Amino acid sequence: MKPCLLEIKNLSKFFSGLTAIDSLNLKVQKGQIYGIIGPNGAGKTTLFNCITGIYVPEEGEILWNGVDIKGVPPHKIAELGILRTFQTIRLFSEMSVAENIMSGRHIKSKQKWYNGIIPTPGYYKDERYNWEKVGEYMDLFDLSQYAATPAGDLSYGVQRKIEMARALAAEPELLILDEPAAGLNENETKDLADIIRKIQAMGVTVMMIEHDMDMIMSLCEYMTVINFGAWICDGVAADVQDNPAVIEAYIGIEDEDE
Amino acid sequence: MTKTNMIALGVLVVMGFIPFFADSAWLAVGTTFLVYSVVAFSQDIILGRAGAFHMGHAAFFGLGAYATAILNTQYGWPILATWAPAVIIPMVVALITISPIIHLRGDYLLVATIGLNIIFIQVLENDLFGITGGPNGIFGIDVVRAFGYEFMSQTNMYYMAFILLGITLFIMKTLDSSKFGRAMFYINKDDIAAQSMGINVRYYKLYAFAIGAGLAGAAGSMFAVQYSAVSPEAFNVLQSIMFFTIVLVGGSASLPGVLLGTIVMFVLPEVFREFAEARYLVFGLAMILTMILRPRGIWPVKFGDIPSFLKKGTK
Numbered sequence: 001m002k003p004c005l006l007e008i009k010n011l012s013k014f015f016s017g018l019t020a021i022d023s024l025n026l027k028v029q030k031g032q033i034y035g036i037i038g039p040n041g042a043g044k045t046t047l048f049n050c051i052t053g054i055y056v057p058e059e060g061e062i063l064w065n066g067v068d069i070k071g072v073p074p075h076k077i078a079e080l081g082i083l084r085t086f087q088t089i090r091l092f093s094e095m096s097v098a099e100n101i102m103s104g105r106h107i108k109s110k111q112k113w114y115n116g117i118i119p120t121p122g123y124y125k126d127e128r129y130n131w132e133k134v135g136e137y138m139d140l141f142d143l144s145q146y147a148a149t150p151a152g153d154l155s156y157g158v159q160r161k162i163e164m165a166r167a168l169a170a171e172p173e174l175l176i177l178d179e180p181a182a183g184l185n186e187n188e189t190k191d192l193a194d195i196i197r198k199i200q201a202m203g204v205t206v207m208m209i210e211h212d213m214d215m216i217m218s219l220c221e222y223m224t225v226i227n228f229g230a231w232i233c234d235g236v237a238a239d240v241q242d243n244p245a246v247i248e249a250y251i252g253i254e255d256e257d258e
Numbered sequence: 259m260t261k262t263n264m265i266a267l268g269v270l271v272v273m274g275f276i277p278f279f280a281d282s283a284w285l286a287v288g289t290t291f292l293v294y295s296v297v298a299f300s301q302d303i304i305l306g307r308a309g310a311f312h313m314g315h316a317a318f319f320g321l322g323a324y325a326t327a328i329l330n331t332q333y334g335w336p337i338l339a340t341w342a343p344a345v346i347i348p349m350v351v352a353l354i355t356i357s358p359i360i361h362l363r364g365d366y367l368l369v370a371t372i373g374l375n376i377i378f379i380q381v382l383e384n385d386l387f388g389i390t391g392g393p394n395g396i397f398g399i400d401v402v403r404a405f406g407y408e409f410m411s412q413t414n415m416y417y418m419a420f421i422l423l424g425i426t427l428f429i430m431k432t433l434d435s436s437k438f439g440r441a442m443f444y445i446n447k448d449d450i451a452a453q454s455m456g457i458n459v460r461y462y463k464l465y466a467f468a469i470g471a472g473l474a475g476a477a478g479s480m481f482a483v484q485y486s487a488v489s490p491e492a493f494n495v496l497q498s499i500m501f502f503t504i505v506l507v508g509g510s511a512s513l514p515g516v517l518l519g520t521i522v523m524f525v526l527p528e529v530f531r532e533f534a535e536a537r538y539l540v541f542g543l544a545m546i547l548t549m550i551l552r553p554r555g556i557w558p559v560k561f562g563d564i565p566s567f568l569k570k571g572t573k
Contacts, residue, residue, distance in 0.1 A: 073453070074450075074453035075456050075457055075458045075459070078455055078456030083455070090450060090451040090454075091451070092443065092444055092448055092451065093447070094447060095562070096561055098562075098564040098568050099440065099443075099562065099564060102440060103440065103444050103451075103455045103457070106455055107456035111438070115432075115438070116433050116436050116437075116438030116465065116469065117429045117432055118432065119436075127435065128565075131564070131567075131568060135567070138568070147564060147568045148562040148564060148568075149562075150561065150562070166455065170455060
């Protein structure tokens with residue numbers, strides 16, 4: 001059996017009596033692009049917040065390489081190699097693009113506790129090395145021309161790229177993308193799909209929430225559908241698309257919206 | 259070298275020559291300005307960088323001053339020997355007192371730190387342990403003696419404070435271009451995003467408080483030696499409000515801004531001393547107008563200070 005990178009076991013999260021996640025199970029294999037789909041309010045973002053330590057789930061286990069990471073604070077989760085982007089873009093908008101991506105290098109920086117006030121040769125080397133790395137990630141995402149521009153001044157599509165570059169700069173094992181295509185036009189979405197494939201080719205496992213069905217069906221090797229926090233079904237794209245429970249829960253509700 | 263750095267260097271050179279043409283009264287004002295600007299910078303590490311609404315900074319300034327005063331007058335330590343404790347005691351006290359309240363946000367932290375400052379003043383005024391001299395404070399603090407020389411003239415005081423400011427600016431520059439300073443900015447701008455990037459919010463906020471308290475303590479020690487006396491009212495909440503205001507009026511996290519803020523809030527009132535209390539009316543108005551017209555300060559911080567090799571090909 002292939003090693004399982006992330007396993008969610010019977011996970012439940014309640015908000016004052018309301019069940020946001022209802023004993024959910026899923027397994028993400030190393031190297032996959034894994035999709036989480038479901039109607040609005042299904043608990044997808046809550047699931048991501050539980051994995052990244054922002055929420056502490058009441059029941060169940062979150063196994064990272066076999067070790068339970070439930071209740072581990074967010075900054076330690078990042079150190080373990082799980083990095084994320086946000087549904088509502090959360091950049092340091094007054095700071096330049098390069099400085100934003102540099103935040104991804106934080107956990108990789110080897111500066112000692114006294115280097116905040118006393119520079120040492122090792123500190124200069126470390127600064128230089130990490131800024132060079134930032135340069136590499138800016139090149140990868142085609143952001144170099146905006147290096148000194150405040151992130152908040154750029155278009156939505158570019159900001160999405162900065163957020164992904166920032167997370168990737170931390171050299172994660174698992175990259176969690178919360179609706180990366182939201183607010184993007186057709187061309188930008190196509191670019192995004194290419195970027196996600198490129199990320200996968202770098203050996204990074206990707207887990208994503210997305211509403212763009214074309215994108216998720218073509219990108220994701222495996223997916224789980226949830227509704228009201230509970231598992232509906234999982235499988236490869238073709239299985240999920242044909243599942244009557246999915247059509248009822250997901251597509252059905254979308255029809256009501258229209 | 260950027261334009262801002264050139265201006266800053268020019269200002270520093272001019273400040274270095276002030277003792278050659280100022281009389282001793284103005285030199286005393288200049289020395290206090292240098293000391294206050296160090297305190298303002300140390301407040302700016304906590305407020306402007308880490309974004310913690312800390313309204314009790316005068317307590318750390320006072321701890322440094324009282325550490326030097328008590329060790330010198332009660333225990334007979336030479337001033338030079340009191341420098342290390344004047345830095346370390348405020349640091350340790352900051353770590354102990356701030357760590358239970360560090361998770362508080364914005365206004366909640368503000369109220370808690372005012373409380374700390376009030377407790378500090380109460381301790382001083384009630385002469386706890388019989389070493390603080392009560393409401394009158396402590397008099398007769400020695401001058402710095404080294405190499406068989408007494409550094410007691412106003413010019414000596416000025417240059418000692420000037421060197422302290424130089425060290426402070428060096429520390430600020432180092433901090434701003436290290437992962438520690440950046441982590442503080444990230445936490446300030448978006449703490450959820452910062453945590454998700456692996457930044458331990460608690461650690462870096464306490465780091466800011468420790469460095470800030472240590473620098474304020476060094477300034478306090480200098481202050482005690484300059485006036486050869488310390489008393490509680492120099493370190494009360496009103497003083498904390500002044501340091502807080504200096505940072506906001508000058509420009510949070512902006513080195514020239516904070517220096518300018520100290521001039522506006524401290525030196526100008528001295529210049530207009532002949533107008534007595536009326537001058538404070540003008541300053542009250544100036545503070546209100548600055549916040550309306552320039553909410554980010556007179557000289558706001560500019561981000562994007564990145565290595566030049568990354569700027570190739572930028573638009």
